[in-house]
Amino acid sequence: MTLNRLSGLVVAIMGLSLLFWIIPHQTEIVDSGWLKPATLPKITSIFIIIAGMLHFIFPTGKAEFDIEFSLRVGLFFVISTIGLYLMNLIGFIMATPILISVIMAMIKERRPFWLIAGILLLPASIWFCVDFLLNKPLP
Amino acid sequence: MIDFAIILGGFADALTLYNLFFVLCGVVLGQFVGAVPGVGPVTAMAIAIPFTFALDPLPAIAFLIGVNKGGLVGGAVPAILINTPGTPDAAATTLDGYPMTKNGKPEKALKMALYSSVTGDAFSDVVLITVAPLIAMVALKMGPIEIFALMVFAFSIIAGLVGDSMSKGIAAAAFGLFFATVGLDPENSTPRFIFGHFELYDGLPLVSVALGMLAVPEIFRRLSMIRGKSMAAVTISKTQKKEDRRVSWAEYWSCRYTILRGSVIGTILGAIPGLDSSAAAFMSYATAKQTSRDPDSFGKGNIHGIAATESANSAVSGANLIPMLTLGIPGNIAAALIITALMIHGVQPGPLLFHEQGRLIYGLFGTLLMANILNLFTGLLGLRLWAKIIGAPESFIFSTALLLCIVGVYISTGGLFGVGVMFFFALLGYFMNAFGYSIIVFVIAFFLGERFELSLSQSLNILDGDYAILLTRPVALVLFGLAIVSVYWFGIRTNKKKE
Amino acid sequence: MRNLLVAIIVACMMMVPVFAQAQDWSPKSSIKLQIGFGAGGSTDIMGRLIASGVEEMTGWNIVVENKPGGGGVAMFSTLMNKKPDGLTLGVGVNVPILLNLALRGDKLPFKIDSFDYIATIIKGENALVVKADAPYDNFKEFIAYAKTKDAIAVGYDAKPQQMIINAVSKQSGIKFKLIKHKSGAEQIQSLLGGHITLACLAGAHIKYLKSGDLKMIGVYNKDRHSYALNVKTLIEEGYNYYIDPYFYIAAPKGLPGNIKSALAKAFDKAIYSEKVKLALYNTLKAKPYNLGSDGTKEMMTNGETDVKALIEAGK
DSSP: OOOOHHHHHHHHHHHIIIIIIHHHHHHHSSSSSSTTTHHHHHHHHHHHHHHHHHHHHHHOOOOOOOHHHHHHHHHHHHHHHHHHHHHHHOOOOHHHHHHHHHHHHTOOOOEEEEEIIIIIHHHHHIIIIIISSSSSOOO | OOOHHHHHHHHHHHHHHHHHHHHHHHHHHHHHHHSTTTHHHHHHHHHHHHHHHHHHHHHHHHHHHHHHHHHHHTTTHHHHHHHHOSGGGGGGGGHHHHHHHHHTOHHHHHHHHHHHHHHHHHHHHHHHHHHHHHHHHHHHHHOOOHHHHHHHHHHHHHHHOSSSOOHHHHHHHHOOHHHTTTTSSSOOOOSOOTOOOOGGGOOOOHHHHHHHTHHHHHHHHHHHHOOOSBBBOOOOOOOOGGGGGGOOHHOOOOOOHHHHHHHHHHHHHSSSSSSOOHHHHHHHHHHHHSSSSSSTTTOOOOOOHHHHHHHHHHHHHHHHHHHHHHHHSSHHHHHHHHHHHHHHTTOOOOOHHHHHHHHHHHHHHHHHOOOOOOOOHHHHHHHHHHHHHSSHHHHHHHHHHHHHHHHHHHHHHHHHHHHHHHHHHHHHHHHHHHHTHHHHHHHHHHHHHHHHHHHHHHHHHHHHHOGGGGOHHHHHHHHEEEEEHHHHIIIHHHHHOOO | HHHHHHHHHHHHHHHHHHHHHHOOOOSSSOEEEEEEOOOTHHHHHHHHHHHHHHHHOOOOOOOEEESSSSGHHHHHHHHHOOHHHEEEEEEHHHHHHHHHHHHHHGGGGOOOEEEEEEEEEEOOOOOOEHHHHEEEEEESHHHHHHHHHSSSEEEESHHHHHHHHHHHHHHTTOEEEEEOOHHHHHHHHHHTSSSSSSSEEESSSHHHHHHHSEEEEEOOOOOOBBTTTSSSSSTTTTTOOOOOOOOEEEEOOOHHHHHHHHHHHHHHHHHHHHHHHHHHEEEEOOOOOOOHHHHHHHHHHHHHHHHHHHHOOOO
C-alpha cells in the first residue's frame, strides 16, 4: 500500500470525524431559517469523505513524503512553537534572540557577522520599528 | 455638465510637490511593508491613519493610496524571491515567480511583476475615472443571488488548478471551505468550531491562514535543507546575459492579452462591493493557464503566470474605489480605511460626493495616476535593494522571514493567538504539500468560503422555497451556465487531454 | 439584594479617594487602550480619536491596540485578568456583550460586574430605512402595505436586529424574509439595488437621507433621533422593542477610586472636546454622549434585563 493511497483513507477518516464528532459538538442548533449553522460544514465533510474514499480506491497523482526530512522540518516547527511560547512568557525582546540562536545552531551558521546580525540586530531593529516608531506593543 | 475648471483644478492639486511628496512617502512605505510577510498594506494603512489626521484631505488620501498601491507591488517581492508571499494577494505570484528565481531569473520576474502590476492598476484607474458611475449602477444590480452564482462560477474555475488528481483537489477544496465556516454562522450568528477561543468568533484570520499555508512551511523546508555552510538565498550569476535580467518590450507585448484579461477580471471583482477580491489573482491565473497554448509550462516559471496574477491583484485596488466614491460603499478593507480618512476630514463619500467635492475627486484621480507612476519608479529602484538583500545567506534570510511572519501576524491579528493559528496551518500545509493535496486550491476555497456561505444563506432566504424566482434572474442563470461549462472545460476536458 | 451590595461597595470605593488625593493620579507609563474590534471599523476610529484627545489634553501616552473577536468578547475575556492599575483599558460596544452574556453567559469568563466602568462615548442611532420612492412614509403605513404583499425582504447585519424584526413579525402577524448582510454598507447596497425593501441601519443611512436616496420610517432606539425628530420610534408605534447601543470604556475590576475618577475625568474632557466632537460628527454623524462612570455601569445592568426581554420577544 502506497502512502499516496493511504492518504485517501486518512482524509476520509478526518471527514468522518468531522461529520459525526466535531460538527455535532461544535455547532449550535437553531430552529429557524434556511441555512442552519451545521449545513455547509456537513456538506463539506461529506465531500471530504467521498473524495478521500475515491482516492483510496483509485489513487491518482503522487506523494513525496521523506520521513527523515520531515522530522527535521518537524524539529524546526517544535523549536518555533517553543519560541512562541517563550515570547508569551518572557516577552519578545528576551525570547527572540534565544529562538534565533537555536535556529542558527541547528543550521550550523558560524560566521560571526551573520550570527550577530540575526541574533542581536534583527530583533532589535524589529523592536525599534514596531514598538518604538509605530507605537505598537510587541508581546 | 462637466466643469473643466474643476477638473483642471483637481489635477493641478494632485501635481503639487507637496501632494506628490506624500504619495511618494506612501508608495515607499507601502512597497516596504508589502514585502514584509504578514504586515501588508491594510495593516500599514490602519497604522498610518492617525498620522493623516493632521494633513489636508488630499495629501492624507494621497498618502494612504500610495501605501495601498505600493503594498500590492511589494507583496510580490518575497513571493518571487523566497516563495513566501508578503500579502495574501500575492499568493498566486509564487506559482511562477519562484520557479523563475530558481531558473536564475529573479530580476526578470520582479520586473515583469512590477510592469504588469502597474499596467493592471492603470487600467482600473482609467475605468474608475471614465465610467465609474455606470459600473456602479450595474454592480448594484448584482443581488445576493447573482453574487452566489458568481461564487459558484469562481469555484468552478478552481477546477483548472487542481493538477493531476481530481480526488485530492476536491478534498483540498472541501477542507478550505470547511475552515471558512469557522466562526459565527451567517444567518443566526451562533459560534461554530471555536473550541473556547473567542478570537475565532470572527472566523480564522485570513493572514494567519495564508501565511501559515504558503509561507511558513516553505521557510521550514528551506531551513531544513541547509546543512553546513549556507549559501546566498538567491545567487545571480555575474555572467548572466542581459536578456535574463530585464523584460524586453517584445516580452511585455507578448503578455498583452494576459495582462488585459487579468486587469478586466481584477476590475470586475473589485467593482462589486463586498466581494473578497483576494481570489482575483487566482482566477486570472487559472484562465491564463487554460487559454495558454502551453498550459504545462505554467508553474515552471512562465512569465505569463506572473503577468496574470499581478495585473489582476493590482487592478482590484482602483476598482475598489468605484463603489466607494459613487455609492459610499467600501469595496474592501483598504477602501473602508480610505473612507474613514475622508470622513475624519469631513468629506462624505457617496451619492453627493462628485457634486459637493468635485475638485477633491479630480485631485484624487490625479493622485491615483501619479501614485502609479511613482510606484513604477520606486519599484525599479527598490529592485536593486531587494537584489542586494537577497544576496545574504539563507540562514539569515529565512530566520528573518520566520520572525517577520510572526511579528506581522501578531500585529495584524492583535495577539499571539493569530500566530498560533498560523503555526497550525503551517503544519497542515506541510502535510498537504508532501502528499500532493493542492494548497492553492485550499487557500482559494478558504478565501471564497465566507462570502459563498453568506450569499447562499441570502439566496435561500430570498427564494424562500420558491425556486421559480431563479428564472427571473438572467445574470445568475448565465453565471450558473458558465460554471458548468468551465468545470467541463477546465476540469474534465483537460484531464482527458492528458490521458 | 446583590445589586444593593454592589452599590454599597461601589459607593464605598468612591468615597475613599475623596479623602485621599482625589485627582492626583497620573499614569507612570503609557496606557494601553484595547479595542474589541479590528482596524478600520467605527469602534476603532472612535477609540483612536478619543485616545489622541486624551493625549492632547493630559499629556499621557496612550497606545491603541486592536483585539478583535466576537464583538469585543475576546478582548474583554483577557481584559478582566489584567492588573487594575488604570494602565489597561478596553473600548467595546454594549450590545454584543450583553447579547452573548444573555445567550451563552455560562461559556463566557466574565459578568457585567467583572469590570469597572469609566465612560460611554456615543450612543448609536438605529433606524429602519427604505428607498425614498417607497409608497409609505412611516412604520404604520409600512405595516399596512406589508399586509397586502407576500413576504417582504428585510435586511439586517446583527443578531439584535433579527430579534426586533422577528418580534415585530410575531406581534403584527406579517411574515418577513430576513436577509443577513455583513455590514450596514452592504444593506444599503441591497436596498439601492432593490434586493431588499427595508434595512435595519445604525448610522450608515444618514448621508443617504441628505442625498434623497433613502428615507427613514422608524427608529428602534428608545428615543427619537435629533436629526430626524419627526420619525417615530417603534415603541411609539406600539411595538415595545428597542436597542440602545453604547460605545463604552471599561477597566478590569478593582480599579482604585482615585485612578478611576482621574480616568473618568480625563476621558470625559476628551469626549466632549471640540476636536473629538467634530471628528465624531464627521465620521459617524454622532454626538458625544457620556453617561459617566456610574451611569455606564447602570446602563450595562439595565441593558442586561432589556436584552433578555428582547430575546424572549424575538424567539
